Amino acid sequence: MRDLPAALAAHLGQTSTTTCHAWRLTRTDGLVLGFTEHDHDLEFDGMVFSAATGFRASEVETGLGLEADAANVAGAFSDAAISTDDLALGRYDGARVETFLVNWQSPGDHVLLSTRELGEVRTAGLAFTVELRSLAARLDQPQGRLYGSRCDADLGDARCSKDISAAPFRLTGSIIEVSDEMTLIVSGLGDQPAGWFGNGRISFSTGLLAGLSADISSHSVEAGGARLALWSPLARLPALGDQMEVSAGCDKSFETCSAKFANGLNFQGFPYLPGSDFAYGYADADTVHDGRPIVP
Numbered sequence: 001m002r003d004l005p006a007a008l009a010a011h012l013g014q015t016s017t018t019t020c021h022a023w024r025l026t027r028t029d030g031l032v033l034g035f036t037e038h039d040h041d042l043e044f045d046g047m048v049f050s051a052a053t054g055f056r057a058s059e060v061e062t063g064l065g066l067e068a069d070a071a072n073v074a075g076a077f078s079d080a081a082i083s084t085d086d087l088a089l090g091r092y093d094g095a096r097v098e099t100f101l102v103n104w105q106s107p108g109d110h111v112l113l114s115t116r117e118l119g120e121v122r123t124a125g126l127a128f129t130v131e132l133r134s135l136a137a138r139l140d141q142p143q144g145r146l147y148g149s150r151c152d153a154d155l156g157d158a159r160c161s162k163d164i165s166a167a168p169f170r171l172t173g174s175i176i177e178v179s180d181e182m183t184l185i186v187s188g189l190g191d192q193p194a195g196w197f198g199n200g201r202i203s204f205s206t207g208l209l210a211g212l213s214a215d216i217s218s219h220s221v222e223a224g225g226a227r228l229a230l231w232s233p234l235a236r237l238p239a240l241g242d243q244m245e246v247s248a249g250c251d252k253s254f255e256t257c258s259a260k261f262a263n264g265l266n267f268q269g270f271p272y273l274p275g276s277d278f279a280y281g282y283a284d285a286d287t288v289h290d291g292r293p294i295v296p
Contacts, residue, residue: 008101008109018105022049024098025118027091029211033082036102044100044107088235089212092118097132150252151269155200155261162263168192169248169261173202175240176225181233187225189246194221197228199249207242209234216249 004012011017022036024047034049036042042049086092095118103109119131146152153159164170168190177185189197197219204210218229228246250256254271258264 020104022100022102026096028094038104042107149273153268155250161266162261173246175242182230184228185225189226200247203245205243207238209238
């Protein structure tokens with residue numbers, strides 16, 4: 001049961017009320033923004049909740065137990081609040097949203113209704129609708145470790161332990177051509193052979209995309225520079241001359257870990273783990289079962 005402040009509880013017990021919703025949004029980079037559906041700004045909890053955003057709340061679906069509930073918030077894009085570029089570039093991915101019920105005549109009388117995370121964002125012109133997912137939605141995410149023949153660590157993380165912070169595993173490049181939203185021509189990557197940066201990552205350090213990253217699908221060498229193809233299209237195109245850090249890639253195989261990174265002793269996979277083809281194919285008339293080890 002939620003405990004209401006005495007003043008707010010008394011107000012809600014009246015025949016007519018003056019309540020509205022307010023939202024406090026905290027991005028993963030620490031930026032905190034406040035919004036309200038009221039027609040005037042509200043101030044409480046040490047911050048201002050802006051009314052110049054056109055925000056409004058939908059009905060809330062709530063389930064018992066650990067069932068994930070959901071709600072929607074609709075609004076209009078505003079340079080002073082949330083812009084189309086901000087949403088498209090993922091600056092609000094994973095943001096925490098706290099929903100308050102507020103007596104707008106006395107903003108000090110308020111109560112926290114829920115804490116959720118931003119989910120799916122749908123846009124139409126200058127308007128958007130954001131799904132707010134309860135924290136119980138995290139329980140739907142895969143947990144634990146999956147065992148397989150390939151490495152399940154991220155290149156350069158604590159489990160991998162390989163230092164890729166310097167050349168030749170990380171180089172600084174500059175965009176000299178933008179073929180499309182999935183293909184960039186980059187200079188400054190030295191004499192690294194084709195494929196060196198395949199399955200790697202680019203991290204933009206200047207320009208509109210500064211602070212954002214993208215995964216590389218393939219890397220080929222051309223006369224003017226390196227052609228980097230991405231796994232997914234960029235939400236916004238970078239400008240010529242934008243700087244980026246380009247990290248070498250790993251296909252998660254034991255051979256690549258050993259030959260390219262000299263890190264085979266710390267390989268986080270199981271290269272000799274029998275696959276499903278072995279489990280279903282060992283019993284046949286042609287295989288000789290004489291007790292010898294199956295894996296050399």
